[in-house]
Amino acid sequence: MKPLTPTSPFKQGKTQLLLSLLLLAFLISTNANAHRGARGEVDTCRISVGKEVIHFSAYVPTLNPGISFCHIIPELGPTDLVIDYEGKKLRRTTVEFEVTKEPEGSRVYYHAPEKIKKGSIDAKVDFRQHGAGNYLLHVTVINDGETIDSHLPFSVGIEEEEELIPNKILIPFIIIVLMLAIIFIMPQPKKSKEEEL
Numbered sequence: 001m002k003p004l005t006p007t008s009p010f011k012q013g014k015t016q017l018l019l020s021l022l023l024l025a026f027l028i029s030t031n032a033n034a035h036r037g038a039r040g041e042v043d044t045c046r047i048s049v050g051k052e053v054i055h056f057s058a059y060v061p062t063l064n065p066g067i068s069f070c071h072i073i074p075e076l077g078p079t080d081l082v083i084d085y086e087g088k089k090l091r092r093t094t095v096e097f098e099v100t101k102e103p104e105g106s107r108v109y110y111h112a113p114e115k116i117k118k119g120s121i122d123a124k125v126d127f128r129q130h131g132a133g134n135y136l137l138h139v140t141v142i143n144d145g146e147t148i149d150s151h152l153p154f155s156v157g158i159e160e161e162e163e164l165i166p167n168k169i170l171i172p173f174i175i176i177v178l179m180l181a182i183i184f185i186m187p188q189p190k191k192s193k194e195e196e197l
Contacts, residue, residue, distance in 0.1 A: 052141075057069070058073050063075045073155065097121060132156060
């Protein structure tokens with residue numbers, strides 16, 4: 001009986017398996033960038049205000065220290081709402097910020113119009129006082145008599161935290177499992193009589 005050659009179907013299957021596992025390891029080890037996202041990735045925590053951009057983050061330090069949220073704040077508690085200018089032009093304009101509870105539109109936070117030269121606002125809101133629900137961040141820029149309004153919706157205490165296994169890991173894992181299943185289910189070519197000897 002001849003030993004298996006490097007081009008045997010069994011050896012090819014092992015090579016495909018190894019390549020699949022390497023691909024999986026590469027996908028899992030890729031760093032995830034928080035709200036600001038990777039280059040070219042859409043960041044839904046950014047608000048366009050005319051030609052400028054503001055970034056919104058929310059932190060609940062007493063419940064989830066160091067974790068930032070954006071559209072979904074999973075729990076009620078004292079919350080730091082951080083609004084950062086991404087460019088320098090807004091620092092020369094007058095900006096007004098407001099957070100309202102929707103659909104009634106009741107105000108839970110207000111920052112009077114002013115020029116914010118440092119380019120960042122840290123608003124403190126205790127959402128336990130206002131209850132779970134949907135909220136809206138309003139940004140109004142006033143520059144040379146022109147007013148631009150922008151909004152970013154978010155919810156507090158009504159939706160669960162994101163899944164424990166993020167989709168960036170789960171989807172590639174499912175693809176790899178399917179690839180492995182195909183490799184092992186595919187029929188192996190029959191050996192010729194010469195190979196059996």
